[in-house]
Amino acid sequence: MTRITSPNATPTNNPGSYQGVALVAASSIKYSRQSHHGAPWFIGRTLHKMLMETGIKKAEVDGLAVSSFSLGADSAVNLTQHFQLTPRWIEQLPYGGASGVIALRRAARAIQCGDAHIIACIGGDAAFHRSFEATASQFSNFTIDSSFPYGGGGPNAAFALITQHYMDEYGAKREDFAHIALAQRYNANHYPAALLGHKTLTEYQYLNARRIAGPLHLFDCVMPCAGGEGFLMMSEARARHLKLRYCLILAADELHNAHPQDEVQIRAGWSEYVDSLYNNAGLAANDIDILQTYDDYPVISMMQFEDLGFCDKGDGPDFVRRTDLRFDRTGPEKNKLPHNTSGGQLSVGQAGAAAGYMPLVESIRQLTGYAENNQVSNATHSMVSGFGMINYDRGLCSAATILKTGQA
């Protein structure tokens, strides 16, 4: 396999083992296109749901990791008084689509070191009338000064430029991206909480949808919405003692602002640590039963197939043509890889920072057997990947983890 290596971003450290840490209580709050509730409602109700499902008391939660774009003047610590929690470990992770995996990495170390015993990791965001415009136009200082003034397209514009470049460079066609979007819609049709799950999507509808920016049409773009996603982390011993179904972390890593020398983004940090990720997990790409990528636009999922070792760089279009991405493996293609099994952001909706937790929460739900109509059969290993923060012309954050079903 050929992989372009970067001269200045070569992480030499190898993350230590995540042994003994359990992930439980994957919980999602039903998304809504618009809501009068603020971010604390979505974060608080996610916490409530996790406690209800596990029977753990609020006072027992001694760690809190939160990600949200819409807390306004508040930070994670303000929420402790809102919810009357008294955590001895707190973390706020404003890393958009990579927040979930990064929260997992931070919280796992706190559990291993005994800094906290039960940590709630939650991503939640509100969606008020026209609030997306404000988020997009003030996303970062570079955005304000140097990208938003050029057409006011928000993330659609930046990703359209990346998508167009990828299509020109590697010969990807809109039909290839359709393959990703259609399979995800099929998955969403089996996941009741998906905002677009009640609608089917055909290739004709996808190809003839309203034009948005360059090669991006309506069904390439995620729908901003409100929602919450979360999970609890604790020691494996505690999860067994509480008789909770759990999963384990085999490996995890992250790298930010990788490949600054690439003129246009064709990859992110995954390419630099994917080998050590598989090594640490003792697995290869074909051992992965479920893959959850960050799908803010189909081209980003395609880059993850490449960078996470499922195919070579530039082979993404061909890979999706020969791979069945449906959760129930009912597609006609011979190669099977259940992908974004709840429908991903493209069909469930993008609830701000909760979108960075969605792939992780869905994976935990799958591996603990709590998925309902969209349960993947015979799945023990799931790979979850995060991507985020279009500061200027490219996404900066990359993170990935491999999870395994626990023997509860």
Next chain:
Amino acid sequence: MSNKHTRRARLKLNRPSLRERARPPKQRTPMGQTFTSANYSGVLVMQHCQQCEVVQYPPREICQNCLGDELIWRETSTAGYLLSRIELHHSLWEYFKRRLIDKPWPIATVRLENSTTVFSHLYLASFGDLPLEAIRKGTAVQVFSHSDSSLNSVLIAVSAQCDISQIKDRAAIAKTMGLTTAAERPGGI
């Protein structure tokens, strides 16, 4: 409540679609404001590091290479090549929404000779009859700055053959693109 007061209240409620005149995004950070004022007197002005001479864009506080803090605003080469280009059919900003009623709005990312990457408005007419698809990565372009109708300096990319040596040439391009005038809505407030 006076008529004037209700008008102001409506504008505060962020309903730009009712405005008679919509303009490009006004908002900038203090660095962005400095970029605007530095470019009033030049074709293309960017920060240059005093220590290592690396050119910086987007405008910033600290040199991206050596972390030096002596960044001097100086003229830089307008030459570069195209990285990617698209036409916007949808915008979050009222000014562009109105411009998009007639035709899509082309934008591009350009790699300049000074190794910076810039977003820019793309002046398609300077490429003759070429459709957008035919303007491939690597096409030679020039990028200059001009003030828009919000009085901010913005970047415009044109073909390498286009004459932009005179201020009147550059002003004519910005005007043809509609950047120097507000997008009007008859009967707006």
